[in-house]
Amino acid sequence: MKLTLKIWRQASPEAQGAIHTYDLDDVSEEMSFLEMLDVLNEQLNDAGEEPITFDHDCREGICGSCDLMIDGQAHGPEVTTSCQLHMRSFKDGQTITVEPWRSDAFPVLKDLSVDRSAFDRIIQAGGYISANTGSAPEANSVPAPREKAMRAFNVATCIGCGACVAACPNGSASLFLGAKITHLGELPQGQPERWSRVTAMVAQHDAEGFGGCTNIGECTAACPKEIPLDVISQLNKDYRMALKQGH
C-alpha cells in the first residue's frame, strides 16, 4: 500500500518544529507502524536526509517507550502501543499525521521523541513501598485477598507510556497516578504508607504541570493496557481519606 505521512520534525527542544510530508510506497500490511517508520528512515538515509527520531525499544508492547500520536489518537486507532499497531489498520492511499505527545510536562526533545521524566519524579515522590532489601518477612506470612491482588495486578500493568496524558483534553496524568495508587493501595504491604503516598504523589503530579482531571475518559480509551477509569475514583477516594487523616 501507498501512504502519505505528515510527520512532526523538530531539530531540538528549543527549535521551531513543523509538519513534513513524506510519501511511502510498498508498505506491507504485516508491518508494524514502527517498522513502516524504519523503512521510511532507511529511505531518508539513502536520500541524505536525517532519519526521524522516535522513541522505541522492546517493540512488543511492554516497555512503554513508544509514544506516537497517530492521526489524533494516542498510539493510533487500535487499543495497543504504537509498536504493536500494524499497518493492516490503515487503508491504501491514506494520509497519516504523526505527532509527538503534546504536554508541557513532556517537552519535545527531537522530532517525535519527548521527555517523560516527570513520571519518574512522581514515582520518586511516593510510588513505592519502603522495604529495604533483606528486611522482608516470609512471603506467605501475609495473605493478600485474591480479588484485591488481581485488581492490584491489573492496574500494575501500566507501562508508563504517557498515552493517558497525550489523550487527555486537560493534559492530566491522573490515570497513571491512579494506577499506581490503586496497585499499592490494594495490597496489604502498601497500607502503612497509603495516605502519605497519595498526597505526595498528587502534589508532585500538580507540580510537574499536568492538568487536572475532569473525568472525561479519553485516557482510559487510549491506554494500551486498558487501565480502567475506576483507578481515578480510587485515587480521589484515597486522597480524600488522606486529607481527612491529616496528611
Add this chain to the structure above:
Amino acid sequence: MAGSTLHDGLTPLNSAPTQTSDDAHGYYVKGDKIVDTAAPTGPIADRWTTRRFENRLVNPANRRKLTVIIVGTGLAGAAAAATMGEAGYKVKSFCYQDSPRRAHSIAAQGGINAAKNYKEDGDSVFRLFYDTVKGGDYRSRESNVYRLAEVSTSIIDQCVAQGVPFARDYGGLLDNRSFGGVQVSRTFYARGQTGQQLLIGAYQAMERQVAAGTVESYTRHEMLELIVVDGVARGIIARDLVSGEIETHLADVVVLASGGYGNVFYLSTNAMNSNVTAAWRAHRKGAYMANPCYTQIHPTCIPVAGEYQSKLTLMSESLRNDGRIWVPKNREDCDKDPRDIPEEDRDYYLERIYPAFGNLVPRDIASRQAKNVCDEGRGVGPVVGDFRRGVYLDFADAIERLGEDAVREKYDNLFDMYERITGENPYQVPMRIYPAVHYVMGGLWVDYHLQSNIPGLFVTGEANFSDHGANRLGASALMQGLADGYFVLPNTIRDYLADGPFAPVDESHPAVVEARQDVEDRVQKLLSINGKRSADSFHKELGHIMWEYCGMERSEPGLRKAIDMIRELKAAFWSDLRVLGSAETINQSLEKAGRVADFIELGELMCIDALNRRESCGGHFRAESQTDDGEALRHDDEFAYVAAWEWGGEEGQPVLHKEDLIYTAVEMKQRSYK
C-alpha cells in the same frame, strides 16, 4: 583428578578436561589456564553463608564516600542500585532508556523460580540447584548455582514486600506453576508479565533511593568506555544521548548490569536498543569474555513475516503444555490452509521423535527440530527470503478437550498478542511459531564475587556468564538478575570496597583523558565515513551470518565461512557507513552505528568460540558432535571448561584462557529425552 580429594576434602566427580581437538587453530592464541580465586570451599550448602561472614564490612560512615557506578537498570542493575543506595553508598545509575523502568527485563513473561516448596512437591534448594546444573548441561559452576538456588527464596520475600502482585490462590497465598517441563511447581508468576512486575518493583525501590539522595539516575546516557587506571576500573565515559555531550564519571567501583547481546543476531526477542557496547568496551580494556557462543534459542516465537522485520516476539513456552506442534508431511501441502490438511498428512514430529516428552522437550531440541523440518522444505507460513520459516502450534485438540473457554482462560493474553501481530485468530487457525534468539548465557567472565578479571569491575545479570552454563532453565533469568542485584553483589562488593575509599583519580589522569579521547575520536569517525549504507543494513547482514552459521546448529566449515564473512563486513562497515546528523543532539543512527560496530567484533569472537567448542552442548548443536541417531553429544573430557577470551588487540588474535569445571555435588550425565 576424579576420585582423589580436593584441598577442602571433597571428592571431585569428574577429571579436568583435556582438549584434543583444535578446530579454531589459526584464529586464536592459547593462554594460561585461570581459576576462580574467589571460589569458596567447604560443603556446598555452607559456602555462601561462610563467605558472607568472611567478606569484610564497610563502615557505614565510609559508605557515603564510596561511589558506585551501575550501568543498566534491568533487574540486576535496578536491584543493585536500590540495595546499594539503601546501604548508604553513593550510587550513580546509568541507562540508555528514557526511564529506568523500560529496561528489557520488563519483557520477561513466564515467571521466576524459587525453591520455596510451597506445593510440598519435593522441591528444595538442592533440587533447584541440581535442575539448574543439569539444565545448563554441566557447563556452570556448582558454587554459583547453589548460591543462586539458595537466595531464590529471599527474592520472593523481597518482591512481595515491595508490592509485586504475584498470582495468588483463593486463600490469598502465593500460587506456583510448573514451567518449562520441570516436574515441581516452583515458578512464581504475575500472569504473563512477571518480568514487568519484578522490574517495576526494583525500579520503584531504586526511585525511592533517588528521592532519598543516595542514587543519582542518569537516563538517556550510554556507557561508551570503561576507565581503567593502573589496572583498576575507576569509572566510565558516557554519552548524554540528548545533548550529545561526552561525560566522564569517576567512581570507586564499576558494576555492569547491561544485559545480554542477543541482538548480535539482528532479529531476536531483545529490545531494539539492547546492545553489547558496555560489555564489549570492558572486554577491549582487558575483561575476559566467557563462553560467548552460548546463546539460547526460544522455540515459541512469532515467525518472521517479511524482510522489513525488526524484531521477534516471544510467546511464553507454557503454550507447549497444550498446543501440538506439527508440519505437513508433504511439501506440497505447505501453502494449504492447515485446517484442510487431514490428520494422516500431518507430522507431529516432536511426538514422533520423542514419544516420552513429546511437545515438552527442552527448548533447544524443540528449536532445532523446528529448524530441521523447515530446512527440509516443510515449513509453513509466508516465504521470506528463500523458504518458509514456521511450524504449526495447534490448539484444536486442546479446545476440543478442555473447551474454548478453558483455553481462553489460560492463554488469552498470548492469543490476543498473536492475533494482533499476525492478524490470524489462533482459536480457529493453528498458530505458527519459529525459534528466535532469546537469551545469552555467555558474557563477561566473573569470579564467585561477580568481579571480572579487572579489579573493581563487577558484572551482574545477563551481562555476566556465571550461573546458567550452556543453557538456561525457563524462569531462571529473572531469578539470576534479582539474586545478583539484591543479594549477591551487595554482599560481595563490600569485600572489595572495604579497602576504600581509594586514592582519588583526577579527570586529567592520562588514562581518563585517553579513554575520553578514544570515545570522541570514535564518534567523529562514525560520523565522517560518509559512505552509502545505514548501520541498520550492516546489522541485518551480520544477523543473517550469525543466525545461519552460529545459531542453533554449527559446523566447522560454516563457522570458518562466517568468520571470513564477518571480517569482510567489518571492513565494509568502516568504509561504507553513512551516519547523518550531528553528535550534538539526539542521533539514533549514531547510537546504532556504535553498537553495530561492537556487535561485528563480538560476532567474530562468538564464531571463534563456537569453532573451538567441538561439542554439542546446552542450547547448541555442533554438526561434528552427534550420536548415531543424530542427537547432541557432549564431550566433558574435552570441554568441561569455561572459555574465557582475552582481547588480543585490534590486529591480534583473541587469547583463550580455560577455567576447568570440577563437580563435587552433581555427577555429569548425558542428556536423553528419547
Add this chain to the structure above:
Amino acid sequence: MAASGLLFIGFVLGHMYGNLKAFAGEETFNNYAEHLREFGEPILPHEGFLWIARVGLLAALVVHVTCAVILARRAGRARTVKYVVKKNTHSSFSSHWMRWGGATLLLFIVWHLLNFSFGKVNVSNGETGDPDKNPYRLMVDNFDVWWLTAIYLVAMVALALHLHHGTFSSAQTLGLTGTARARRNARAAGLVIAIVVAGGFSLVPIGVLAGIID
C-alpha cells in the same frame, strides 16, 4: 467542584419539582411560592430559609466557578502547543462541553434571576417587580413569548449536558465509583438526572406554549 455540583443537583431537582406545580394550577403554584418564603417559620424569619438557600447557592457557585477556572487554566498551561490533529473518540460530548456549557449556564442564571427573582420582568408587557404578586401569572405571561421560551429550552439543553457528565464526574471525583458497576450506575444516574431535570423544567414552558397551562 464535585461537592458544589452535588448541591446544585439537589437544588435543580427541588426547583424542578416546584415548577411542575404549575400544572396543578395557579393557586397551588402561588401557594407553593408563598410557602417557600414561610418555610421554617417561626424559628426562621420570613424568607429566612430562602435567603439561607440563596447564600448557600451563591457560595457554591463561587466555589464551582473558581474551581472551573483553575482547572481550565491548568489545562491550558498543560498543553500550550496544540495537536495538528486530535480526535476524541471515546468520550461523551457532554464531557467536552462542560466549560462552554457551564459558561452558558452562568449567563442563563444571571438572566433567569433578573427575569424571575430580582427584576421579575414580565417580557409580555414590560412590567417589572411583579406588582400583582402573582408568580404564576408572571411565568405564564413570560412563556407566552416564543423567544423567551426558546432561550429557556436552549438553556435546558445546556443543563442536561452539564448534568449528564457532571453527575457522573462528581461521583468519580468523590471516589464513589471504584468498581465497574458503580461507574455504570453513576453514568446511568447522570443520564436519568439530566433527562428528568431538563425534561421536567422544559415541560412548563412547553405546557404554556401548548396552552395546557394558561
